[in-house]
Amino acid sequence: AGGVVLEGITKRYSGQVAVDALSLDIRPGEFLSLLGPSGCGKTTTLRMIAGFEHPDAGDIRISGRSVLGQPPFKRNVNTVFQAYALFPHMTVAQNVAYGLQQRRVGKAEIRERVGAALGMVQMRSFADRKPTEMSGGQQQRVALARALVNRPSVLLLDEPLGALDRQLREEMQLELKLIQAQLGITFVFVTHDQGEALSMSDRIAVMRAGRIEQLADSDTIYSAPASAYVAAFVGQQNFFDGTVTADGSGVESAHTMVRPATRITQVAPGVDARAAVRPEFVQISTERPDSDVNVAQGRIIGVSHLGETMQFLVQFGSDMSIIARRPTPDAPRVSIGDTVWCSWRAESVQVFPID
Ligand code: ADP
Ligand code: MG
Structure with missing residues (x-):
């Protein structure tokens, strides 16, 4: 697992500050949530870690090395979005294998890694189905398998359960947490749902207007909020x-x-x-x-x-x-x-x- 260090990162869109000199030290193997209302800069922060956006100021280090200037595919980081973005014309197995084929991994290794990744999300028996033949929850598991098959040291998740109904969401919360613990991958999990953040995270960074208002474990965030803002947002x-x-x-x-x-x-x-x-x-x-x-x-x-x-x-x-x-x-x-x-x-x- 890799640690992620954000050092004073700032991002502006046409003069407006979306992320404001934000610093955060995410430990290797940690489940860290970015929690805050819509528009507070969660997605922008995640996209800068992934390499889809570049900070106007500050530094980003993954596993100890600055990744500024590195394209997304070189960062040993994968992202799971709320919209699953599976290829509709490909089977589940083909979807999960796609990235490995692009990187010219051998056929036998692809077969083994795709099987293992589908096993982790309990979707082995769906290998030959098309995404359109599955529920939203199943599609999201496949999206997760597709990210895990690359063996990233850091997995970034942007409201990955947001489209699921409540019961399925709660099941997936438990499963995600289990997978994270088993694989020991660093998870950076974005959500605006305080219950979700409280139940899954080792630590929560509560964000407000592009900054971190409080960084602490769930217990502390809930029972000793640092401000009225955190107190009102959580619980x-x-x-x-x-x-x-x-x-x-x-x-x-x-x-x-x-x-x-x-x-x-x-x-x-x-x-x-x-x-x-x-x-x-x-x-x-x-x-x-x-x-x-x-x-x-x-x-x-x-x-x-x-x-x-x-x-x-x-x-x-x-x-x-x-x-x-x-x-x-x-x-x-x-x-x-x-x-x-x-x-x-x-x-x-x-x-x-x-x-
Ligand atoms: P969150 O994920 O917490 O809802 P975002 O990171 O998406 O917040 O957005 C933070 C702020 O940056 C918002 O004010 C949003 O409107 C703005 N923003 C995000 N992406 C863009 C973009 N591509 N162009 C212009 N403004 C953007
Ligand atoms: Mg967002």
Whole structure:
């Protein structure tokens, strides 16, 4: 496996910055995801690693060597796109063999490597089919086999599961992760789906406007987001905007005092801040809790069954609502219109500057 080092790479399109002095050190054999909303520069970053685009500034090193100036086929990198781009008139085996034939690999070796690559994605029995005779998920497996057959040291994947329906996508997530672990290839995986990034990645680089906002493992990204942007993009959040108290102990919002477990140091007293509490940390009760911080009284305006969890929407005053999510077996028996108390532990409160 090869490591990929991006050193201050910048890409502009007609003056507009798509990737902004981005630096990232991807470890050999790592599953790294680039996560962010549409337009934040994920694809452009991937295309520069692949060699389809050239940075205006900065350096790219693969396995320790600068690849600037090297064409894509010399980089020992392969890309899998969302659109599978298989040749429709060729069989599965011919599609997978194509690149090897171009490189004049011997017939016997091609047969063996195509068989092995199709085996990895469990498509051996489809070798003689045409792409048009297969489902989207099967076509995407073939596209993956076609990339793996070249034995790249780095595989770049640009929203490869984006076109699949949810159940198939979740199956493929597990399989991709398994294949990556077995082969030990470095995966750089682009997605705008936070659940997908959280479930598959060794580390996630959360991108914003061409830069990396936070680089960390899934646990850290979820439980200790570096900014309100990351907190909002990964998982659901309830935000309470307010002002940090003079003693730095809490954020005074219109509906309640929100108090974290430790003194607020990231925002000065008297300055506006955003406190965040995830829905799974919000308790709902019909009796008033005996605390007057981290508590808010409201009215149930929505109840949704999500299978394993139940979700409650609680409105305070006229302009604010928060979401509470409870495991279905422990969910409170409340309905729309009920007056309830929401509460949460100080340990679940995070405070961010407003940006
Ligand atoms: P993402 O993959 O995160 O959705 P992209 O890397 O595709 O984002 O795009 C980043 C920014 O660069 C966007 O503003 C997009 O419009 C712009 N962009 C990307 N490719 C081109 C191009 N070929 N020509 C002009 N602008 C582009
Ligand atoms: Mg993209």
